[in-house]
Amino acid sequence: MTDVVTSPAVDLQQLSGGELLPSRVPGETRVVVPLVTLPRACQVIVDGVGARLATMVAQDERAETGSFTLAYTFAIPDRRWMTIECQVPADSPAFPSVTPLVPAAHWYEREARDMFGLEPEGHPDLRRLVMHDDWPAGVFPLRKDFDPSIPVPRVEADPYRFHTLHGDGIVEIPVGPFHAGVIEPGHFRFAAVGEVVLALEPRLFYTHRGIEKLIEGKSLDHGLQIAERICGVCSLSHAVTYCQAAEQILGIEAPPRAAVIRSIGLELERLYNHVGDAGNMCAGVGFMVGVAHGARLKDELQRLNEQFTGNRFLRGLSAIGGVRRDLDVEFAAQMSLELARIAREFGELTAMILGSETTMERMRRTGILPGDLARALGVVGVGARASGIDLDTRRDHPYAAYRDGETARRRDGKTARRPDGQNLPPSPAVGRGAGGEGYSAVGRGAGGEGHSAGGGEGFPVPTREEGDVAARLLVRIDEVAVSFALIQALIAEMPAGPLIAGWTPPTTDAAAFSATESPRGENLHWLRVNAQGTIERYRVRSASFPNWPAVAAAAPGNMVPDFPLINKSFELCYACLDR
Amino acid sequence: MYDLLLLLLQIGIMVGIAPLLQGLIKLCKARLQGRTGPPLLQPYRDLAKQLRRESVVSDQASWVFRYAPIVYVAGLLGAAMLVPTVSQRSPLGGFADAIVFIGLLALARFALALAALDTGSNFGGMGASREMTFAALIEPAIILVLLIAALPRQSTNFSTMAGETAFTIAGLLAMGAMAIVIIAETGRIPVDNPDTHLELTMAHEGMLLEYSGRPLGMVMWATQVRQITFIALSVALFLPWGMAPLHDPSLRQMVTGLVAFLAKIALIGVVLAVIESSVAKLRIFRAPDLLGLASVLGVLAVMATYVVSP
Numbered sequence: 001m002t003d004v005v006t007s008p009a010v011d012l013q014q015l016s017g018g019e020l021l022p023s024r025v026p027g028e029t030r031v032v033v034p035l036v037t038l039p040r041a042c043q044v045i046v047d048g049v050g051a052r053l054a055t056m057v058a059q060d061e062r063a064e065t066g067s068f069t070l071a072y073t074f075a076i077p078d079r080r081w082m083t084i085e086c087q088v089p090a091d092s093p094a095f096p097s098v099t100p101l102v103p104a105a106h107w108y109e110r111e112a113r114d115m116f117g118l119e120p121e122g123h124p125d126l127r128r129l130v131m132h133d134d135w136p137a138g139v140f141p142l143r144k145d146f147d148p149s150i151p152v153p154r155v156e157a158d159p160y161r162f163h164t165l166h167g168d169g170i171v172e173i174p175v176g177p178f179h180a181g182v183i184e185p186g187h188f189r190f191a192a193v194g195e196v197v198l199a200l201e202p203r204l205f206y207t208h209r210g211i212e213k214l215i216e217g218k219s220l221d222h223g224l225q226i227a228e229r230i231c232g233v234c235s236l237s238h239a240v241t242y243c244q245a246a247e248q249i250l251g252i253e254a255p256p257r258a259a260v261i262r263s264i265g266l267e268l269e270r271l272y273n274h275v276g277d278a279g280n281m282c283a284g285v286g287f288m289v290g291v292a293h294g295a296r297l298k299d300e301l302q303r304l305n306e307q308f309t310g311n312r313f314l315r316g317l318s319a320i321g322g323v324r325r326d327l328d329v330e331f332a333a334q335m336s337l338e339l340a341r342i343a344r345e346f347g348e349l350t351a352m353i354l355g356s357e358t359t360m361e362r363m364r365r366t367g368i369l370p371g372d373l374a375r376a377l378g379v380v381g382v383g384a385r386a387s388g389i390d391l392d393t394r395r396d397h398p399y400a401a402y403r404d405g406e407t408a409r410r411r412d413g414k415t416a417r418r419p420d421g422q423n424l425p426p427s428p429a430v431g432r433g434a435g436g437e438g439y440s441a442v443g444r445g446a447g448g449e450g451h452s453a454g455g456g457e458g459f460p461v462p463t464r465e466e467g468d469v470a471a472r473l474l475v476r477i478d479e480v481a482v483s484f485a486l487i488q489a490l491i492a493e494m495p496a497g498p499l500i501a502g503w504t505p506p507t508t509d510a511a512a513f514s515a516t517e518s519p520r521g522e523n524l525h526w527l528r529v530n531a532q533g534t535i536e537r538y539r540v541r542s543a544s545f546p547n548w549p550a551v552a553a554a555a556p557g558n559m560v561p562d563f564p565l566i567n568k569s570f571e572l573c574y575a576c577l578d579r
Numbered sequence: 580m581y582d583l584l585l586l587l588l589q590i591g592i593m594v595g596i597a598p599l600l601q602g603l604i605k606l607c608k609a610r611l612q613g614r615t616g617p618p619l620l621q622p623y624r625d626l627a628k629q630l631r632r633e634s635v636v637s638d639q640a641s642w643v644f645r646y647a648p649i650v651y652v653a654g655l656l657g658a659a660m661l662v663p664t665v666s667q668r669s670p671l672g673g674f675a676d677a678i679v680f681i682g683l684l685a686l687a688r689f690a691l692a693l694a695a696l697d698t699g700s701n702f703g704g705m706g707a708s709r710e711m712t713f714a715a716l717i718e719p720a721i722i723l724v725l726l727i728a729a730l731p732r733q734s735t736n737f738s739t740m741a742g743e744t745a746f747t748i749a750g751l752l753a754m755g756a757m758a759i760v761i762i763a764e765t766g767r768i769p770v771d772n773p774d775t776h777l778e779l780t781m782a783h784e785g786m787l788l789e790y791s792g793r794p795l796g797m798v799m800w801a802t803q804v805r806q807i808t809f810i811a812l813s814v815a816l817f818l819p820w821g822m823a824p825l826h827d828p829s830l831r832q833m834v835t836g837l838v839a840f841l842a843k844i845a846l847i848g849v850v851l852a853v854i855e856s857s858v859a860k861l862r863i864f865r866a867p868d869l870l871g872l873a874s875v876l877g878v879l880a881v882m883a884t885y886v887v888s889p
Contacts, residue, residue, distance in 0.1 A: 174701060180777070180778045282859070283775075286768050286769075287860075288608065288768075288856055289856050291612075358769065358858040362859055559864065560779055562862070564779055
């Protein structure tokens with residue numbers, strides 16, 4: 001997998017002042033720096049080329065090299081990756097914190113401290129993050145000498161200290177982790193004056209299942225079963241990301257037909273999430289008609305998922321090397337018609353939501369996430385695109401059928417057509433009559449030119465500048481239109497060929513990572529296998545991980561009763577944050 | 580004897596039909612939103628379920644929390660008995676005073692707000708604070724509306740006030756104020772959302788979060804009685820057609836009155852469902868604008884009474 005050392009790579013290497021290592025995935029520049037220069041190296045990459053911290057992977061390599069390894073991976077705006085690594089000695093497990101210079105690193109470093117016992121020196125907030133108060137001190141679950149089969153006795157400890165504000169009329173409002181509705185557990189601590197939020201501190205990680213530890217020592221196939229169950233609503237995204245990382249290690253590629261089927265599945269996943277979320281956002285403002293129809297359309301999409309894959313959450317579709325299920329021509333035609341109908345009805349629903357002045361009034365200027373703050377926190381997905389950040393993994397790091405669709409098809413020759421030989425009907429444009437106040441305009445890049453299945457430059461990425469709840473709704477609506485069109489285009493031009501590539505378990509130590517654009521944004525999985533062919537280390541950075549701090553940042557200045565709406569507009573996942 | 584029968588009828592209507600009206604509104608809302616919705620009689624089942632269940636009381640709660648539901652229920656049932664429904668005659672005759680009515684409602688609200696504060700739960704406190712804020716704005720509007728009805732007859736007794744056809748300028752303005760009062764007092768969108776599970780957005784529901792079992796059932800029932808009371812009041816003041824006369828009604832007139840009353844409250848229930856399904860809830864700081872509008876309409880109506888009418 002060693003990439004050719006190109007000149008931009010040398011530039012990045014010189015900028016960071018590190019020593020070049022062989023890259024793990026195409027387009028990655030990987031350097032190792034001395035521990036003391038780590039924060040500075042990260043800062044020059046972020047400030048110098050506008051990189052975004054994409055993940056941070058800590059590893060316990062004491063058995064092999066006598067030290068821990070930290071690897072900070074950045075997404076470079078020109079669509080490459082940059083990894084800065086350093087060794088943390090086993091006898092003094094501490095490292096200079098990157099957080100003061102690169103705020104996006106704050107949760108990664110706290111997690112490394114909880115899970116590996118690596119002390120980030122100079123980190124502004126050294127409270128527990130992942131392991132809560134009752135976890136004993138000095139027990140670090142992701143170290144290799146921790147045996148997960150032995151139960152860990154829980155301890156009494158000082159309760160977690162929230163940041164508090166003091167002053168006349170300031171009240172603390174604790175909410176959760178149990179809620180009146182059936183949602184995932186999470187605690188939110190508000191400081192408010194009357195109904196105005198001054199500060200919000202979320203405390204999450206109540207659903208930590210130790211997945212990264214659980215998967216160690218498992219075979220690649222077994223690992224997929226676990227990866228697919230990280231979260232319900234992004235199952236396929238997680239599965240595909242894992243499969244792609246494994247394929248990268250194995251040096252294989254999913255056949256073109258499998259790539260297209262994966263992309264169709266991924267877009268179906270985006271559709272049922274976005275459609276359901278658009279309806280759910282109406283629940284935040286009490287617009288009950290929107291809620292009811294959003295739920296109805298979401299269920300119709302999930303039934304379609306079940307017809308397609310046998311599972312409403314699209315589980316079991318992706319396999320290492322390709323897919324397990326074919327999409328036959330008849331069902332593809334049926335799905336195409338069904339999707340065209342749902343697209344039309346979703347158009348009616350969005351016209352109703354955007355036409356409801358009372359609804360839009362609640363959403364406008366509510367929960368504003370400023371673009372510079374979103375950049376500093378490394379926000380991804382809808383939250384980033386609604387704050388003017390133009391990023392989408394499907395375009396920036398194309399995978400599956402978003403990679404150059406044309407070349408994949410040419411290589412394979414044949415394309416599938418509808419049984420009657422006709423081209424499939426184009427997806428109807430999303431109706432959005434009565435938007436009002438400039439919201440009626442189609443988001444940048446979303447409409448207009450025909451959508452090709454291929455990724456790369458032409459891939460439409462809707463963005464908005466406002467950063468409020470309404471912008472996040474509108475970005476979702478625009479993305480739904482893109483997804484509907486994309487699926488139709490993919491169905492119309494399905495390449496023939498095998499569904500899965502064969503592979504044998506790896507026999508050498510190797511690592512790779514892969515990213516996909518889940519409905520919530522970029523999911524990044526980092527995977528390493530050892531010479532026995534089992535998983536040595538697995539690091540999941542779901543889209544919710546960098547986005548949760550943005551929810552807390554968007555709340556102050558809003559009314560307390562507007563928080564559920566703001567939270568729904570980001571629609572993040574607790575389970576795939578916690579793992 | 581006649582008064583006693585009238586009172587029994589009133590109890591039957593107010594207490595017995597209140598859950599049915601709630602069921603009707605819920606069913607209409609569901610149908611308007613494209614859902615099947617709960618059966619019409621579901622509120623009765625919910626109440627039966629709650630009344631059978633044991634009550635769990637927080638160890639932080641004092642006697643206030645335990646006795647508040649009794650005051651709440653008593654206050655609202657008392658208020659419900661004052662309003663003329665089938666006939667123009669109020670079952671409690673001489674006691675049926677508009678000022679007593681307002682006082683009983685305020686007492687009930689005060690008791691529940693105290694109970695919500697008593698446990699020290701945040702949502703109770705937030706709910707109580709919002710409910711009292713809304714109340715401070717909506718009570719003047721109620722007083723003004725009742726004043727409009729009282730002025731022409733020079734009496735604040737409901738039996739005298741009811742039955743006045745209200746198609747004057749003052750009457751129409753007061754009707755507008757009353758419409759807003761009903762929405763606010765029944766805790767409906769766009770002021771409050773009775774169906775939400777989002778604790779942070781709750782007003783009335785927030786005050787009930789700590790209750791369970793029988794007290795919860797009682798409070799839910801009484802809240803349904805409050806809803807039908809306000810609808811009945813607006814019917815008596817502004818849509819009096821078909822009401823049996825004040826003195827010596829025939830059986831036929833009473834039956835007509837009953838049918839007309841049921842038809843009118845059902846109609847208003849459907850209108851409420853339509854409003855709830857067509858708009859979103861207001862931002863909490865915008866709700867006072869709407870409630871203030873009710874008071875403004877009330878003041879205009881009082882002025883119109885003197886300026887326009889002779």
